[in-house]
Amino acid sequence: MKAIVYYNYGSAEIMKLAEVAEPEISKNGDIKVLIHASSVNPVDWKIRRGMLKMLSGKKFPKIPGADFSGVVIESASSKFAVGDQVFGMVKAVDGGCSAEKIVVSDKIVAPKPENIDFIQAGVIPLAGLTALQALKNIASIETGDNVLINGCTGGVGTFAVKIAKAFDARVTGICSNRNIEYSMKLGCNEIVDYTTQNVYTNEKFDIIFDTIGNLKYNKAKKMLKSKGVYISSGINAGKLITSSIRRKCKLVIVKPDKKGLLFLKNLVEQNKLIPEIQEVQPLYQLVTAHQISEEGKVNGKIAVRIR
Numbered sequence: 693m694k695a696i697v698y699y700n701y702g703s704a705e706i707m708k709l710a711e712v713a714e715p716e717i718s719k720n721g722d723i724k725v726l727i728h729a730s731s732v733n734p735v736d737w738k739i740r741r742g743m744l745k746m747l748s749g750k751k752f753p754k755i756p757g758a759d760f761s762g763v764v765i766e767s768a769s770s771k772f773a774v775g776d777q778v779f780g781m782v783k784a785v786d787g788g789c790s791a792e793k794i795v796v797s798d799k800i801v802a803p804k805p806e807n808i809d810f811i812q813a814g815v816i817p818l819a820g821l822t823a824l825q826a827l828k829n830i831a832s833i834e835t836g837d838n839v840l841i842n843g844c845t846g847g848v849g850t851f852a853v854k855i856a857k858a859f860d861a862r863v864t865g866i867c868s869n870r871n872i873e874y875s876m877k878l879g880c881n882e883i884v885d886y887t888t889q890n891v892y893t894n895e896k897f898d899i900i901f902d903t904i905g906n907l908k909y910n911k912a913k914k915m916l917k918s919k920g921v922y923i924s925s926g927i928n929a930g931k932l933i934t935s936s937i938r939r940k941c942k943l944v945i946v947k948p949d950k951k952g953l954l955f956l957k958n959l960v961e962q963n964k965l966i967p968e969i970q971e972v973q974p975l976y977q978l979v980t981a982h983q984i985s986e987e988g989k990v991n992g993k994i995a996v997r998i999r
């Protein structure tokens with residue numbers, strides 16, 4: 693099968709389209725998926741650059757990509773049959789989705805939402821589950837909450853805005869001035885333009901979701917209600933230390949999550965969570981797709997078309 697591979701850590705150009713051995717089903721519960729679409733997440737190029745070596749190790753070649761949507765072509769599972777349309781994510785350090793086929797456990801896969809195509813479904817899992825696990829599982833979002841989302845225009849941020857709105861939250865989005873109109877269209881009630889305004893205001897929030905991870909916790913905590921929580925998906929040494937000593941400072945580390953995928957599928961099918969896609973790149977242009985993501989200015993997601 694065709695896949696994008698790389699043999700050492702480095703810049704985007706080290707990735708090449710190659711012919712590699714097809715993965716095989718090895719245990720009960722596995723399914724083989726013919727991948728139709730995937731997406732780029734910043735963690736893909738962080739791994740490729742060697743920024744997460746402690747987790748990604750020295751084993752090569754690596755196939756990047758954590759998101760997939762596609763069709764089951766072989767099944768050792770009682771839950772999925774050949775021909776089923778599915779979507780899901782694998783652990784980013786395992787990768788394997790920038791390829792024509794993948795073998796995954798049925799425990800991390802869900803049926804694809806019926807009202808969207810494979811390209812749309814393929815951008816949802818990692819970023820959508822990050823936003824869901826942050827807002828619902830960790831911050832326990834409730835109807836009517838006042839929510840601040842930093843980086844509301846990115847992959848995680850766009851899902852976070854729509855998920856919060858699905859809970860009838862009041863959402864303030866932090867974005868740059870080029871994205872004010874886009875953020876309003878996403879559904880934000882209020883916008884703070886980080887290029888011209890102080891992002892630390894007197895308003896009080898139930899949840900501050902810092903998708904970028906660049907808000908200073910000591911300043912952000914003054915914007916929390918008494919039971920409020922600050923949660924970040926942008927993880928660095930400072931945030932790790934603060935979250936270990938401050939009860940209201942939390943980190944989300946996304947995990948494959950079938951239940952979460954089913955929740956997202958339900959929102960999609962109610963037309964409350966149609967994914968935002970900036971552009972679609974074919975698999976053979978993954979180098980370009982990574983380079984665009986590395987610039988840090990993507991609105992929504994970059995989808996990768998595999999079939």
Ligand SMILES: NC(=O)c1ccc[n+]([C@@H]2O[C@H](COP(=O)([O-])OP(=O)(O)OC[C@H]3O[C@@H](n4cnc5c(N)ncnc54)[C@H](OP(=O)(O)O)[C@@H]3O)[C@@H](O)[C@H]2O)c1
Pocket residue numbers: 733734735818819822842843844845846847848849866867868869870871886903904906924925926927944945946985988989990991992
């Ligand atoms: N912990 C986890 O499990 C987990 C999971 C997913 C993602 N992440 C991490 O979370 C971060 C965000 O991921 P993502 O997929 O959303 O990234 P992304 O899609 O690449 O984010 C790009 C967006 O961020 C906005 N942005 C850039 N700098 C900003 C700033 N200073 N303030 C506010 N917005 C800013 C950009 O808009 P402008 O250029 O207009 O500002 C752009 O729309 C990444 O570091 C990623 O690795 C972690």
